[in-house]
Amino acid sequence: xxxxxxxxxxxxxxxxxxxxxxxxxxxxxxxxxxxxxxxxxxxxxxxxxxxxxxxxxxxxxxxxxxxxxxxxxxxxxxxxxxxxxxxxxxxxxxxxxxxxxxxxxxxxx
Amino acid sequence: xxxxxxxxxxxxxxxxxxxxxxxxxxxxxxxxxxxxxxxxxxxxxxxxxxxxxxxxxxxxxxxxxxxxxxxxxxxxxxxxxxxxxxxxxxxxxxxxxxxxxxxxxxxxxxxxx
Numbered sequence: 001x002x003x004x005x006x007x008x009x010x011x012x013x014x015x016x017x018x019x020x021x022x023x024x025x026x027x028x029x030x031x032x033x034x035x036x037x038x039x040x041x042x043x044x045x046x047x048x049x050x051x052x053x054x055x056x057x058x059x060x061x062x063x064x065x066x067x068x069x070x071x072x073x074x075x076x077x078x079x080x081x082x083x084x085x086x087x088x089x090x091x092x093x094x095x096x097x098x099x100x101x102x103x104x105x106x107x108x109x
Numbered sequence: 110x111x112x113x114x115x116x117x118x119x120x121x122x123x124x125x126x127x128x129x130x131x132x133x134x135x136x137x138x139x140x141x142x143x144x145x146x147x148x149x150x151x152x153x154x155x156x157x158x159x160x161x162x163x164x165x166x167x168x169x170x171x172x173x174x175x176x177x178x179x180x181x182x183x184x185x186x187x188x189x190x191x192x193x194x195x196x197x198x199x200x201x202x203x204x205x206x207x208x209x210x211x212x213x214x215x216x217x218x219x220x221x222x
Contacts, residue, residue: 004152006152030209031209033209033210033211035211040215040216040218041215041216042199042201042213042214042215042216043153043199043211043213044213045210045211045212048209048210050209086150088152088153090153090211092209095141095158095160095203095205096155096158096168097143097155097201097203097209097211098155099145099152099153099154099155100152101151101152102150102151102152104150
């Protein structure tokens with residue numbers, strides 16, 4: 001089983017603030033994904049990063065894949081209450097997808 | 110378009126009773142299929158995955174089993190549930206190959222009492 005550690009585990013911020021979530025592992029992955037999950041629902045894919053050092057932007061969200069393809073970060077600019085949710089990273093190797101420990105984000109209006 | 114169906118949404122079962130959760134995918138053929146379990150507010154633990162009919166790989170030895178009787182059907186079972194089997198169970202599919210992303214069902218909240 002591959003282990004991916006996310007930090008922080010919990011994050012509560014005011015609307016308009018910036019934040020960064022980290023996803024770290026000692027394993028190399030062929031790709032890494034970020035998902036967002038609402039309570040009682042399945043996770044929904046936000047982005048997939050494939051190349052070491054790759055940076056992808058999705059509106060106010062910026063995703064980066066580490067050069068060694070072992071870690072990733074998610075940066076949110078000017079957070080909004082609609083960003084509230086559980087953020088999960090997942091590393092893919094072969095046909096398996098291993099998920100991080102999760103970061104629960106609350107954005108206070 | 111592809112859709113994934115998972116049922117039931119919630120289930121309350123006594124300790125020692127059997128379990129059967131079903132998942133079906135529509136709109137694609139030969140998907141890779143997955144069962145995950147999630148503790149409240151935490152990450153997902155990979156339980157089983159399948160790359161084809163009758164092909165099941167187990168990630169964590171435990172009180173559960175999985176079967177894939179048809180190309181787009183994935184079933185999670187137990188003969189006798191334990192208290193520790195409680196959790197949120199999620200079925201997912203991927204296209205395999207370079208399509209490295211998962212699409213999830215809506216989940217089953219299982220409470221074993």
